Amino acid sequence: MRGRLALLLLGGVLSTPLQASPDFEQYVAGLKQEALTAGISAATVQAAFADIRLIEAAIKHDKNQPEFKLTLDTYIPRAVPQWKVNQARALYRQHLPLLTKIGREYGVQPRFIVALWGIETNFGKLTGNFPLISSLATLAWEGRREAFFKGQLFDALQILEQGHLTPAAFKGSWAGAMGQVQFMPSSFLKYAVDQDGDGRKDLWGDLADVFGSAANYLHQNGWREDETWGRRVRVPDSLDPALLGLEVRKPLSAWQALGVRQQDGSALPKVDMEASLIRPDDVHGRSYLAYDNYRVLRHWNRSPYFVVAVGTLADRISE
Numbered sequence: 129m130r131g132r133l134a135l136l137l138l139g140g141v142l143s144t145p146l147q148a149s150p151d152f153e154q155y156v157a158g159l160k161q162e163a164l165t166a167g168i169s170a171a172t173v174q175a176a177f178a179d180i181r182l183i184e185a186a187i188k189h190d191k192n193q194p195e196f197k198l199t200l201d202t203y204i205p206r207a208v209p210q211w212k213v214n215q216a217r218a219l220y221r222q223h224l225p226l227l228t229k230i231g232r233e234y235g236v237q238p239r240f241i242v243a244l245w246g247i248e249t250n251f252g253k254l255t256g257n258f259p260l261i262s263s264l265a266t267l268a269w270e271g272r273r274e275a276f277f278k279g280q281l282f283d284a285l286q287i288l289e290q291g292h293l294t295p296a297a298f299k300g301s302w303a304g305a306m307g308q309v310q311f312m313p314s315s316f317l318k319y320a321v322d323q324d325g326d327g328r329k330d331l332w333g334d335l336a337d338v339f340g341s342a343a344n345y346l347h348q349n350g351w352r353e354d355e356t357w358g359r360r361v362r363v364p365d366s367l368d369p370a371l372l373g374l375e376v377r378k379p380l381s382a383w384q385a386l387g388v389r390q391q392d393g394s395a396l397p398k399v400d401m402e403a404s405l406i407r408p409d410d411v412h413g414r415s416y417l418a419y420d421n422y423r424v425l426r427h428w429n430r431s432p433y434f435v436v437a438v439g440t441l442a443d444r445i446s447e
Contacts, residue, residue, distance in 0.1 A: 152182045155269045159278070163285055172289045176261050179295075186263040186302040187270050200414045200436060207247060207437040213444040216246045220445050227339060230323065234343035235353040240421075241342050243442035244309060247434065252308040255332065256301035260284055264304050264313075280304050283313035292320075292329045307331025308338045311345075319345040349427045350420065355401060357421040357439035360391045360414060363405065374418060377402045383417060408432035 156177065163173050220227065220242045227238035249255050264281040268274050284304065288295060300306035304313060308331055311320060320329040323340030330337045364387035371378075371386070378386075380403060384396045388405065396417075403417040416422075416436065425435040 152266075152269050156180055156265055159265060159268070159281065163282060166282060168282075168285045168289055172285060175295050176285055176288050176298075179259070179262070180265060181259075181262050182269075183258060183263050183266045183302070186258065186266045189302040190267055190270070190272070198433065199409045200433065201409075203433050204437060204440055207433070208440045208444065212246055212250070213441065215251060216242050216441055216445050219245075219251055223335065223339070226336060230336075230339045230343050234340070234347040234351075236343040236346045236351050237353060237442070239442045239445040240346065240357070240438070241339050242445060243438045244342050244428070245338065246441055247438050248310045249308050252335075252338070255299070255308055255310070256305065257299050258302050260298045260300050260304055260306065260313075261295065263300075263302055267303070277304070280313045283317050287313060287316055290329075293332065297332070308335075309342045309345075311341065315345065316341075319348060345428065346424055349424045351424050352420050355419050355421055357425060357435070357442065358403070358416050358418045361396075361405075361417050362389045362391060362393065363387070363407075363415045367405075372405055372407055374404045374406065374423070377404050379403075380417070388417070406432065408436070 160173050160177055164170060220239065223242075224238070227241060230236075231238040231241065245251055261281065261284060264277050264284060267277040268281055281304075284298070287293075288298065298306075301310065305311065306313065306316060311331060316329070316331065320331060320341045321337065321344050322329050323336040324334060326334075328334075328337075329341070331341055361383075367386060367388070370376075380396045380399060380401060383403065383405065388396065390396060401419065403419050404422075405415065406418050407413055407415045414436075422435055422439070425438055426432070429435065
């Protein structure tokens, strides 16, 4: 941890960033030199770091943990309320021609593109207003995860170097997630696409690029168009707990023989596919059969709560 961090934490989260300390200024000078050595142009470095400043709120967010314990029973109604379902259905219908075209190109059902869009940023309304270069430099300087955030910072500089947007418009979450589907800079470089062919990958204001990039991410990580993500199920009390977890995969017929049923008590689908049985909370919590697409969504975000929220919203769109 850097020497002046204790002073930063005394004042709470301020509405404006703290003035950079000499230590931070010295650290930034080193970042600039490393960027130039890595091949980033002097013009991009100068523009990107022109208004660099220490962002105390980014440090506070990175260090703070939730003060209460969520369960899926409390989280899902908050993450997928009826108003969001209604809005998702309306936007799905509004953009269906574009979504259908992109879905066919990448082999991804359009309802999952809309669900990711809705869970990540409330359909583009909550993309974050932190200056990304300053936030990433601050988190690298703070030191707890320096290698990670420094790598994301240099990837962010590559995005600016490629001319996808200006430094002034380069804003996102406190941790560096960007645009309407909240890609980290490394994910942007790997998965973002110029879907409409205008020469820019605009994940902030261009829905073709937003939808295409989300679909490309899923496609590149093994999405299966012929399967859904999973389903909530009932599990008999007698089931061996050792069968729980993503490490165990069984055909649906095997889970059926073990007494696992759909949530309404009906038999599992008679299809030739494997699934894992997961229970993200305790023995009294919800149980799900997780399919291959569950694993792809987990690559996007490892939280089972996030995956279940996306899958639940996608299911509600298609009802």
